[in-house]
Amino acid sequence: MAIFSKPNYSTVTVKKKDIPKDLWTKCPKTGEIIYNRVLKENLMVVPSSGYHFPMDARARIASLLDGDSFVEKDLGVRSLDPLKFNATAKYTEKLKASQAKTKETDAVVDGLGTIGEIPVSIAVMDFRFMGASLGSAAGEKITRAIERGLDKKCAVIIVSASGGARMQEGILSLMQLAKTSAALARLSEAGIPFISILTNPTMAGVMASYASLGDVIIAEPEALIGFAGPRVIKETTQQDLPDGFQTSEFLLEHGLVDMITPRVELRDRLIHLLKCFGKNTSAKGA
Amino acid sequence: MDDVTYTLEFEKPLRELEKQLMTLQSVSEESKVDVSSEITAIEKKIEALKADIYTNLTAWQRVQLSRHPKRPYSLDYIERIFTDFQPLHGDRRFSEDAAIVGGPAFLDNQSVMVIGQQKGRNTKDNLKRNFGCPNPEGYRKAMRLMEMAAKFGMPVVTFIDTPGAYPGIGAEERHVAEAIAVNIREMSCLKVPIVSIVIGEGGSGGALGMAVADKVMIMENCYYSVISPEGCAAILWKDRAAAPKAAEALKFSPRHLLEFEVVDAVLPEPPGGAHRDYEKAAEMIKAAIKENLANLKRKSVSKLLDERYKRYRKLGKFEDSKTSIVEN
Numbered sequence: 236m237a238i239f240s241k242p243n244y245s246t247v248t249v250k251k252k253d254i255p256k257d258l259w260t261k262c263p264k265t266g267e268i269i270y271n272r273v274l275k276e277n278l279m280v281v282p283s284s285g286y287h288f289p290m291d292a293r294a295r296i297a298s299l300l301d302g303d304s305f306v307e308k309d310l311g312v313r314s315l316d317p318l319k320f321n322a323t324a325k326y327t328e329k330l331k332a333s334q335a336k337t338k339e340t341d342a343v344v345d346g347l348g349t350i351g352e353i354p355v356s357i358a359v360m361d362f363r364f365m366g367a368s369l370g371s372a373a374g375e376k377i378t379r380a381i382e383r384g385l386d387k388k389c390a391v392i393i394v395s396a397s398g399g400a401r402m403q404e405g406i407l408s409l410m411q412l413a414k415t416s417a418a419l420a421r422l423s424e425a426g427i428p429f430i431s432i433l434t435n436p437t438m439a440g441v442m443a444s445y446a447s448l449g450d451v452i453i454a455e456p457e458a459l460i461g462f463a464g465p466r467v468i469k470e471t472t473q474q475d476l477p478d479g480f481q482t483s484e485f486l487l488e489h490g491l492v493d494m495i496t497p498r499v500e501l502r503d504r505l506i507h508l509l510k511c512f513g514k515n516t517s518a519k520g521a
Numbered sequence: 522m523d524d525v526t527y528t529l530e531f532e533k534p535l536r537e538l539e540k541q542l543m544t545l546q547s548v549s550e551e552s553k554v555d556v557s558s559e560i561t562a563i564e565k566k567i568e569a570l571k572a573d574i575y576t577n578l579t580a581w582q583r584v585q586l587s588r589h590p591k592r593p594y595s596l597d598y599i600e601r602i603f604t605d606f607q608p609l610h611g612d613r614r615f616s617e618d619a620a621i622v623g624g625p626a627f628l629d630n631q632s633v634m635v636i637g638q639q640k641g642r643n644t645k646d647n648l649k650r651n652f653g654c655p656n657p658e659g660y661r662k663a664m665r666l667m668e669m670a671a672k673f674g675m676p677v678v679t680f681i682d683t684p685g686a687y688p689g690i691g692a693e694e695r696h697v698a699e700a701i702a703v704n705i706r707e708m709s710c711l712k713v714p715i716v717s718i719v720i721g722e723g724g725s726g727g728a729l730g731m732a733v734a735d736k737v738m739i740m741e742n743c744y745y746s747v748i749s750p751e752g753c754a755a756i757l758w759k760d761r762a763a764a765p766k767a768a769e770a771l772k773f774s775p776r777h778l779l780e781f782e783v784v785d786a787v788l789p790e791p792p793g794g795a796h797r798d799y800e801k802a803a804e805m806i807k808a809a810i811k812e813n814l815a816n817l818k819r820k821s822v823s824k825l826l827d828e829r830y831k832r833y834r835k836l837g838k839f840e841d842s843k844t845s846i847v848e849n
Binding site: 309311312313314315317318320321322323370371372374375378400402404405406407408409410411412413414416417418419420421423424439440442443444445446447448461462463464467468471472474476477480481489491 | 686687688689690692693694695696697698699701702703705706707709710725726729730733745746747748752753756757758766767770771772773777778781783829830833834836837838839840841842843
């Protein structure tokens with residue numbers, strides 16, 4: 236008989252307790268397990284590591300605006316399917332799935348509200364909705380938010396997060412770059428401030444239009460921000476990308492954004508800026 | 522690609538017939554045998570086949586024509602349409618970008634600022650021109666020239682022909698997105714008439730960064746798209762070879778662009794494509810530029826800018842139900 240015989244294992248089945256699946260989240264940076272309630276209270280930022288999780292549009296608006304000051308606009312603006320786009324999946328099906336998932340009509344939520352009692356016109360992109368790609372409906376909402384700022388003579392704030400233009404709407408999505416930027420030209424001409432906030436990720440068509448046109452451009456920490464996707468650049472140039480390429484920190488170092496502001500400080504930062512810019516414009520205003 | 526006899530796959534039957542015709546013609550000359558009836562028959566066949574091929578081009582075939590290595594580029598048109606073109610260089614900040622050419626020139630008696638995206642004709646030239654993919658400097662140079670045009674009251678003519686802005690490390694470091702965004706914004710309110718013509722590839726933001734205009738035209742065998750068919754295929758089909766399918770799905774042919782009001786006119790090309798007859802193609806473009814500039818110059822600046830704003834403001838197709846309830 237062998238001295239070291241195979242030990243006998245017995246399988247013990249422990250009855251799992253009913254732990255709600257969405258109670259805990261793991262920090263991708265440190266692996267730390269964090270209680271969801273804590274995460275939510277800290278605006279989806281891991282307190283110890285500073286990792287910024289994505290934030291949906293409504294939570295973002297609640298985090299920036301005063302109490303219940305938000306009045307939503309353009310709720311009826313929704314995407315159509317002008318190309319009758321049917322590639323590997325039908326565009327209409329993708330829209331329906333995103334609407335069901337997010338309970339939003341499209342990738343932008345916009346309206347009026349106040350920040351530190353200063354009136355603002357705000358538009359926020361929701362990355363959960365088809366990667367917050369910019370289609371006709373989203374472009375229309377952004378444009379209306381800018382025009383509303385022009386009309387009410389109040390500052391415009393756009394919080395961006397987007398993979399770029401919405402391919403499924405073809406050339407019409409590209410035209411949203413022109414539509415939104417033309418509205419910003421008028422806003423600028425009228426001397427009304429526009430603050431652009433870049434969150435993870437803000438790429439391509441959105442960066443090649445309004446997101447890059449802020450009087451002040453604020454980035455959240457460690458966001459991916461750029462025009463061409465990193466993989467495309469790597470494939471085209473056959474070069475290794477520098478460390479931290481296309482991150483907020485990289486952009487700050489190259490002089491492309493004004494500042495990096497952690498989410499928890501964003502509201503205060505906006506209030507300060509708006510107070511500075513508002514000093515003289517409020518006299519002109521209504 | 523530099524072969525003079527460069528033939529696209531779908532053009533092959535046509536080339537065959539043309540070869541037959543040439544053989545017949547030389548035979549008839551040498552042997553003094555009358556083959557005129559055969560020649561006429563083949564000529565008729567060629568015409569019929571040409572009409573058949575070029576009037577029923579698929580989206581992908583049009584993309585191939587727009588990239589045809591013999592296709593006229595910006596400089597080919599500039600030298601045929603304008604006189605005294607004086608190329609100006611550099612963005613005054615970082616460098617010159619040969620993927621975009623531009624400068625003042627005369628359109629008959631009228632001075633204009635002409636700016637074009639420029640591909641290379643051979644490998645050496647293409648290295649210089651970066652295959653027509655501009656860097657941020659190119660867009661900034663274009664803007665500098667446009668501002669100069671506004672200062673001196675010269676209308677602006679732009680030629681669009683790029684696969685897209687260059688996806689490079691330096692381009693990102695020098696903020697190509699901002700360069701394009703600023704061009705789009707400033708072109709929307711530039712105080713002189715702007716006419717843009719897509720003469721080859723209209724590649725996404727890289728094209729739009731020079732194509733915000735009062736009148737946008739596209740030549741018959743071109744495309745203007747939010748993404749290259751290969752890029753779209755790589756994302757949706759996970760396979761760049763699905764580009765022909767993507768080309769259909771994206772509906773970026775001139776006919777669709779006109780329907781979506783993204784372009785104001787489609788300029789016909791000589792039979793077989795612009796590369797078959799540079800002079801004829803240039804003539805047609807010149808006539809279109811002259812006609813449009815004559816109309817635009819009659820407008821006051823405020824009317825011009827107001828109409829330009831409205832031109833872009835209305836683009837897009839969406840529903841506005843005025844309701845506040847998500848129906849799903």
